[in-house]
Amino acid sequence: MPNFAERMKAMEKSAGIIRNLFGAMNDPSLISFGGGAPAKEALPIDIVREISNDVMTVGKRGVEALQYGSVMGLPDLREVVVSELLAPKGIDAKAENILVTSGGLEGINLLCQLYIDPGDVILVESPTFVHCVEIFEMFQAKCISVVMDDNGMVTEDLEEKIRQYNPKIVYVIPTFHNPTGRTLSLERRKRIAELGSRYDVVILEDDPYRDIRYSGSELKPIKAFDKTGHTVLANSFSKIFSPGSRLGYVLASDEVSAKLFDAKTATNSHTSMLPQVICAEFFKRGYYPAHHKMICDLYRERRDTMIECIDRFFPEGTKRTFPDGGLFTWAELPGGLNTTDLLVEATSNPAVKVAFVAGEGFFIEGGGMGNNCMRISFGSVTPEKIRIGAEKLGRLIRSRLE
């Protein structure tokens, strides 16, 4: 066969990490704090059945749901994004500037289509979401990391790196960050929007967790502070509606939206219509507020249980974040423990059988960065199993320190 394109070699490292990290996690005998999937109890199955049963007729939305649709997405879903998801966050947007994507990650892919030539620099948080690094590497971008602290990306380091590397894109997950659960402070949100404008850099704001907040107060998105169109907001319906539906959206300026139209056309023409119709009706029929309250209550209990169990069962010297929302906490273990080794034992030892994601895969720097860290997901595990799993995992960790 002919040689594969250069981009396929460029992405081998992160693609391999993803296959290794996430591949073996579906063993049903495990308690898995690994994957980032929502709880199955948080999926609006009955509502979807009811809506689909009602609209799937020729006189209602049956034709629309199965026929070709428009590249930018279903008009009333784009209106829903504007009125239900953006206006309440202080973003004044027009539906024409919304592109409906096949999941949030596709928005990241399309922004790379628009901007990234091989060798272009993308600045990312350290650590960052490894799936997006895989996308960036497929586009043969050079990823450079920016320091984080408990308030998210450190803007002084960001400005220095912008000056030094002249990046095309700065990639930020501002709210309940994946993998750490941290949230970018208000001051830094303003500052990042300004830096994008001042240095002519695209700020790619990836904010899929922002709407599942269990404590603390709302912060406006970076996009709310953007005066020049340099910030592009990519978001997802995965955490508030359904991940399997693969629905997301991008909010961008007129100029960028016009190019997104071309890139989306040449990727897959448009996003699947049936999920778009059902999701639009889910919001328009007023199901969202009660569903949203239900899932936040569900996840809040799981987060609280997980934090309580880590504090109780993990060894002294463990550092962990307290996420005000989202699906993850991040733990840093004491005593030079290596979490990649630990994971092998945690998943294979019959007395443990607990999975998590080892930290080092989230650091593009390599060289052992994050090898005492772990991402711990609490979203898809019941409180009872969180207690059992965290106790077993804590016992294993403590035994390694003895």
Place this chain on the structure above:
Amino acid sequence: MPNFAERMKAMEKSAGIIRNLFGAMNDPSLISFGGGAPAKEALPIDIVREISNDVMTVGKRGVEALQYGSVMGLPDLREVVVSELLAPKGIDAKAENILVTSGGLEGINLLCQLYIDPGDVILVESPTFVHCVEIFEMFQAKCISVVMDDNGMVTEDLEEKIRQYNPKIVYVIPTFHNPTGRTLSLERRKRIAELGSRYDVVILEDDPYRDIRYSGSELKPIKAFDKTGHTVLANSFSKIFSPGSRLGYVLASDEVSAKLFDAKTATNSHTSMLPQVICAEFFKRGYYPAHHKMICDLYRERRDTMIECIDRFFPEGTKRTFPDGGLFTWAELPGGLNTTDLLVEATSNPAVKVAFVAGEGFFIEGGGMGNNCMRISFGSVTPEKIRIGAEKLGRLIRSRLE
């Protein structure tokens, strides 16, 4: 804002053609022979409602339909592809080698991700499907055209061009070709598979219309003659199930499938689950054979009406193809008429109000190639309206020759 990537400039020409050709065709006062959409009567709306009403519960497939799924696609949909769509065509495939894509075009996009570096050559038919040219240009491929005749791509010219240009991919639409409606002969199918193997070139077989045949006898796909894995089959559920569902599939060798896994992950993680579950059930519950017969009967009548009307109302000297299936015929007008000019009058003159697609956009060669040609779609227009529209269009064309 920062400069767009080189690929966005490379695709400007074909993206502009697509926006112009297809953009203004949705005026409901037109009779449109323009777009390539299936008939709304061919959409299985009631079946989809019934299936979704039955499976969308926690005990059945509700969780699966809304939760994250696997990158390669829903296992039973991949089994359906193998047993219902490939085995009957003489292709012996394994479900592991099927990737479910978000529509047929996404398969083309992913093959380009795998193989195309900027400047690589792709050989295409002359004329060819302009949407795919847009994809190829986004990947900064150099498209070179291969001569067609009534039996499809001329394999002598193909071999010569392979030797001359050393292409990575040969892109072929073998059955009821878009835009011409022509079908590649059996002899040439075998020959193209052989040429792929002999010259180490990927044969990208795009075959979305093959299952809607109204006359003539079945021909095996090129893939059925492939002994080395050089032929990759991309297909779509758009014409046999629903285009808005955006479901397609790619059949490739183990090596290529492994890379497709990576490219799909970094494009949009996986294809939307709800349409996959419903489509799998559509086949597994045995709805397909009767639905297939219904749509073939529907389209056969429309094709016969269109051919009859072209022969009756278009001027002497018009050449047209007789498609044994698919959605298009292709007409070549006499007397040096320019179809791009004609389209302006046909759509704006209140006495006509008929749309088609002007031919020249389908020729990558430019320089006026195909400017007396038109693609005429009959799929989404009722026989009554086909008669009215073809008569009006024929009258306009004849008036231009006087």
